[in-house]
Amino acid sequence: MDFRDSESEAAFRAEARAFLDAHAPDPSELYGDDPLAASNPEGHAAWQKKLAAHGWSGLTWPKAYGGRGLGPIEQIIWNQELARKQLGLSLYMPGLAMAGPTIIAHGSEEQKQRYLGPLLRGEEMWCQLFSEPGAGSDLAGIRCRAERDGDDWVIQGQKTWSSGAEDADFGILLCRTDPTVPKHDGITYFLLPMRTPGVEIRPIRQMNDATHFADTFLNEVRIPDACRLGPVNGGWACAMTTLMNERIGMGGMETFRFDDLAALAREKRERMDPVTRDALVRVWGHGKTLELLNARIVTKLGRGVMPEAESSVMKLAIARLMSEAADMGLRLLGPEAMLRAGTWQNQFLFAPAMHVAGGTDEIQKNVAAERTLGLPKEERADRGVPFQDLPRG
Ligand SMILES: Cc1cc2nc3c(=O)[nH]c(=O)nc-3n(C[C@H](O)[C@H](O)[C@H](O)COP(=O)(O)OP(=O)(O)OC[C@H]3O[C@@H](n4cnc5c(N)ncnc54)[C@H](O)[C@@H]3O)c2cc1C
Structure with a gap:
């Protein structure tokens, strides 16, 4: 490295x-x-x-x-x-x-x-309309339907956790277009103008009071075939391109800065008992681990090799660090943390989302286990089964 x-x-x-x-x-x-x-x-x-x-x-x-x-x-x-x-x-x-x-x-x-x-140029904003109430980790299980009607497609279904949907001009959208084939083979990718009649956005209020994401209802939304990206039923390959680029696009983007925490610790010196000091050093150590992981990914890229499981381990490490740092911030603030809003309080309330967004901790661990440790792949009961024949939860 x-x-x-x-x-x-x-x-x-x-x-x-x-x-x-x-x-x-x-x-x-x-x-x-x-x-x-x-x-x-x-x-x-x-x-x-x-x-x-x-x-x-x-x-x-x-x-x-x-x-x-x-x-x-x-x-x-x-x-x-x-x-x-x-x-x-x-x-x-x-x-x-x-x-x-x-x-x-x-x-x-x-x-x-x-x-x-x-x-x-920042003239048009986009959002991602992939997740549904019943399809997140199992993204290929989407149920939102798009049916061909002449030169148009008519879309019916619900998306959820759509970040920035309220402000977005377009959404990248995955729809089920053929339920008679196995689930990965019957999906088509669309570029949806968000102001199309029938698109209804209901913001979801989070526990930090922000409305970062929304439920997106698609009620008989009619769009021309020109909005389709890639082949009919070829959407899964396009979706993989999206997710791979998301990882690269977000690489190195973590918002944690140990200096901010150290400054707070200096300010609240009276709370720095040995246990708190130990916890603070642990956060510092995990921050350093993240830097090393970053260096490892950059070194690999420099040799022309795309990172695989490293991105998953990185995602796990970022989520852990965000949670630990937020806990530490609140511990240092003491009772004051409950009395008013602030950066550490916000981070504390947002940190749980980091363990879910962009693939949950468990899914990242699965990837690392299979690709790095060589553990057996998860059993898949749905392999080769037409989507319409899969049992519904
Ligand atoms: C802040 C934030 C922003 C987001 N923005 C967007 C967005 O803009 N667009 C979008 O489309 N989506 C977005 N999402 C959704 C996100 O991609 C999903 O929440 C995520 O993929 C998990 O899916 P789920 O919520 O349906 O949970 P589920 O998949 O239902 O998982 C529930 C639990 O089961 C566990 N689990 C599931 N499958 C397995 C398995 N095979 N092995 C072990 N454990 C498993 C999970 O780890 C989790 O603990 C966002 C989420 C968050 C938190």
């Missing part, structure tokens, strides 16, 4: 840092008091526009579509520098990290010309 940037990586990092030092907004302009809420759509749009104008958007996209044609290492370095400035979360992330790369890989030339430019 190599801990240092190569010469070209160091030059790229310096370039990124110089740009951010000169242009980065104060995080409060984008997030208000809550660095996890991404609460100011106008601020995000202005920042995204500036990033695109200076060539800091779509780093890994081909130059022909407005990107810079760089590799995943540069993306991770850029993410790390953004995180250093506490600007890691963006309302444009579903578009930039998921929709864009999937359109580049599977879209027609017409679709690329139509969607990619506005997405890069």
Whole structure:
């Protein structure tokens, strides 16, 4: 494992840092008091526009579509520098990290010309409409139907946990288009204009009072076949492209900064008994582990190898660290933590979501167990069985 940037990586990092030092907004302009809420759509749009104008958007996209044609290492370095400035979360992330790369890989030339430019420039926002009440970890179990009607598709069903759906102009949508074949083979991928009649969005209020995501009901939603991405019933391959790019797009984006916790510990020195001190050092240790994991992934990418289970272990480590740091923050604040809202309280209330979003802890452990430890794969009773014949819960 190599801990240092190569010469070209160091030059790229310096370039990124110089740009951010000169242009980065104060995080409060984008997030208000809550660095996890991404609460100011106008601020995000202005920042995204500036990033695109200076060539800091779509780093890994081909130059022909407005990107810079760089590799995943540069993306991770850029993410790390953004995180250093506490600007890691963006309302444009579903578009930039998921929709864009999937359109580049599977879209027609017409679709690329139509969607990619506005997405890069922050003119159109995207959300991800994959999860359903009965399909999250088992994503291929989606039930939302799309039926062909002449040149159109008519969509009926429900999506849930759709982050940013209220503000989004488009959604990447998975629908069941053939229930007579095994579940992975009967799914089609669509690019859904969110203002289409029949799209109803009901925000879900979280325990930190934010409405980060929503239930999305699709009632007889009619869209033209031009909104289909990739072949009919070929949506699973497109969905895999989306999820793989999500991992790379988010790499290095963790929002935890030990310095903030250390500053709080110094401020609340009277609470630093030996047990608390021990817990604080453990958080520091887990933060260091995360840095090493990051270095391992970057080293692998540098050798031209795509990380696999490392991303899962990384996701587990980030969720653990977020929870531990939030617990620590509250412990240091003491009774004061219950009296008012604040950054640590927010992180404490959001941390459980990190163990679920983008694949739960258990699913990440399954991936690591199978791909790293070589343990036997999970039994799959649904292999080869037509979707319509699967037992329903
Ligand atoms: C903050 C946040 C943002 C999100 N944003 C979006 C979004 O924008 N778009 C979107 O489509 N989705 C989004 N999601 C949904 C997310 O992808 C799902 O919540 C996640 O995939 C888990 O699915 P589920 O909630 O249906 O849980 P389930 O899959 O029902 O899991 C329930 C429990 O069973 C366990 N479990 C399930 N299968 C297995 C197994 N095979 N082995 C062991 N344990 C298992 C799980 O680990 C979990 O503990 C978001 C979620 C969160 C928390």
